[in-house]
Amino acid sequence: MASTPLPPRSAPAEPVLAETIQDWTRLASQSFVPLRCTTTARRTFRASLVARDAGNLHVTHMRVGPHAVERVPGTADGEGCFKVNLQLEGRCSVEQAGRRSVLAPGDLALYDTSAPYRLEFTEDARLLVLMFPHGVLDLPPAAAGQLRAARLGSETAVHGMVSSFLASMAERMDALTGMNGQRLGNSALDLLTTSFNLELDDQVAASAHEADRLRATVHDWVEANLSRPDLDPTTIARAHFISVRRLHQLFHEEGTTVSAWVRTRRLERCRRALEDPVSVGVPVGRIAARWGFPDAAHFSRVYKAAYGVSPSEARARALTG
Numbered sequence: 001m002a003s004t005p006l007p008p009r010s011a012p013a014e015p016v017l018a019e020t021i022q023d024w025t026r027l028a029s030q031s032f033v034p035l036r037c038t039t040t041a042r043r044t045f046r047a048s049l050v051a052r053d054a055g056n057l058h059v060t061h062m063r064v065g066p067h068a069v070e071r072v073p074g075t076a077d078g079e080g081c082f083k084v085n086l087q088l089e090g091r092c093s094v095e096q097a098g099r100r101s102v103l104a105p106g107d108l109a110l111y112d113t114s115a116p117y118r119l120e121f122t123e124d125a126r127l128l129v130l131m132f133p134h135g136v137l138d139l140p141p142a143a144a145g146q147l148r149a150a151r152l153g154s155e156t157a158v159h160g161m162v163s164s165f166l167a168s169m170a171e172r173m174d175a176l177t178g179m180n181g182q183r184l185g186n187s188a189l190d191l192l193t194t195s196f197n198l199e200l201d202d203q204v205a206a207s208a209h210e211a212d213r214l215r216a217t218v219h220d221w222v223e224a225n226l227s228r229p230d231l232d233p234t235t236i237a238r239a240h241f242i243s244v245r246r247l248h249q250l251f252h253e254e255g256t257t258v259s260a261w262v263r264t265r266r267l268e269r270c271r272r273a274l275e276d277p278v279s280v281g282v283p284v285g286r287i288a289a290r291w292g293f294p295d296a297a298h299f300s301r302v303y304k305a306a307y308g309v310s311p312s313e314a315r316a317r318a319l320t321g
Contacts, residue, residue: 106154
């Protein structure tokens, strides 16, 4: 999963007010992706936003009047990003891929800018929107697809804790600058991944398909054992009391292979370590070896093939912002 930098966006450092739906359409499209906004309250419509870039996250704190937002077919551009809404005040409905959820304060929802979606605000609302490239989310594409427009309710302990952290970002947007902003952005992605994994686990638990449950168990086990030097199909299959053939079949159903999945997850761990300011003094070779790449030259080749830059270049870019 390549770590594609966010495309250049208009990121107002101070709140910007829109007094017409046309102004809001232009402002929202500049800050996110091309959108179509409509309202039945044209005379009284008001909206505002303030935005920051925090590492891989484009963070936007918004206040809006009643209106609808559509990402329509034919307007998708670039590599595609995920957006996450955290409802802070008022209510919002999110629709994508045949699913519709209504968000109350504290609720979260993920949706994909590369596909049509619709948001509707029937009352004045305040929300935090996080946008980030597909490749920085620690989930396989098929898993992320299962989350589109699902409501992650704040009544669930984990979702509530994640919502509280994100809500604090909305109140302290000025802190999302420089290295601190980058680290807070990474922390937000970690917490969101925790919420998403919990939601996926709940979906699997409700599923009648044994293969879904087994696949989720294998994924979790691999994630917990990525640093093992003997992490191969035989080891993974033995740990789950299944045949190697059955293991390969599980991954084939996801459109990948066991070795490709393990390599991708290890590369992602390396990428995050290289971009973390805390690891600036750790040699690249030691990070690579920690995550299953003992051959530095081989690691450099596969890293560049995955992300388009060498490990050293990735570290330099992260440290220079």
